[in-house]
Amino acid sequence: MPYDLRPVRVLVVDDEELVRTALQQVLGSADGVTVVGACDGPDAVGAVRDLGPDLVLLDIDMPSAPGFDVLRALRALPRPPAVAMLTALDTADHVERALREGASGFLLKTTEPRIFVEAVRLLAAGGVVCTPSGSAEALSRYAVPVPEPALGAPDALDHLTAREREVLTLIAAGLSNADIAAHLGMGVTTVKTHIGALKRKLSVGSRVALATVAHRSAAAP
Template identity: 35%
Template sequence: MDQSGPRPLRVVLADPAPMQRSGLRLVLTAATAGGAGADGAGADAPGAGRAGAGGAEVAEILVVGETGDGAEAVELARRLLPDVLITEIALPRLDGHTVARAVADAGLPVRVLVLTARDSDEEVLAAIAAGAGGFLRKDAPAAEVIAAVRAVAAGGAVITPMVLARILARVAEALPAPETTVTPKLDALTDREREVLVHLARGHSNAEIALAFQVSETTIKTHVGHVLGKLRLRDRTQAVVLAYETGLVKPGR
């Protein structure tokens, strides 16, 4: 049987609560490329989520490791190189912010998604500053968590909508008046790159931006790479924050 096609997204879980990890594992491994969910029994087995021999379903997400310890989470990220490391903030030895920073500083090809019950503005901003590509509350619906894993793995940025609204309000309050806004950081960008940055700040995916500009998604990926490189930004999340900080994009517009 032909096994070609997109490989499953590989995920590592870091949460001090075994029951939380178990529930999250079941949610993630139920996601299949065919759109159907795997049953709970199969999700607990090694290689969970893959269809049986002769089945049509292929796992979209595989949980390849898990831990309740922050230092071990960093070690698993180094050793397993998952696509996404999902971490709680409250972890023994190293907290989630430190884990995200360690992964980013090591230059690992691993994206970090924070999934936590702690959603203060300070926690969110600290997670973004540490290099996390996403921030969700633990009460997020299963479909939202799965979508966030997909988005973060693809290089996108995800923040729980209600939390994002609060953050943008704070950014808006801190912005200078439009007539006094200074954007020297953006001078290195071409007009098209600025337009791409605006779309990024509005949460649009590469595919959506490509459709708006009537160009290929590969072209948009190139533009995004240039934006991040010229502005010396680590990821799309930092690009979104900068777009609001410089006044290029205003909340609600």
């Protein structure tokens, strides 16, 4: 599976130093991955601004700064990184909430290191990854309450450019940003710009929601 050639820049956000150290060791030993920093929840926004990571691994259960509060703050940044929520609990409700609020993934801390590293690479490339066993149930439920402005208005897709429609179709097909860029002959940064425009025009907050809109549009009579 192709990924960007430059190293994936990862920021680890967790309130437990032991977890931060363990993840730094796992990811630091992997080819093509660079851990640019590790911090507690209250320092996450500042660290993202200073370090410019491609991906933030964000713990959900942090007494100092609840993970979902931090997620919302990160998503509000002018150029938000991809965010994957971390937890030790396999909870379908948490998976659904994470995706609804704009996270790109949901990873269990107990995931086998090799799979964890591959998930990080895919997330940084623009993919969506959820490792808990409850993910399928959560994703099926999540596909229902996509905001009505995107699905209810019959002309919702009419405002898209031809290129945006092509990008949306490839997102629905499961391609990563790098794959879309290669397929359409453009840079990954340009793909990300189109995805941002799609989210604004279709009033959705995540890649999963974009795919849902595309699939429902294709299935509509």
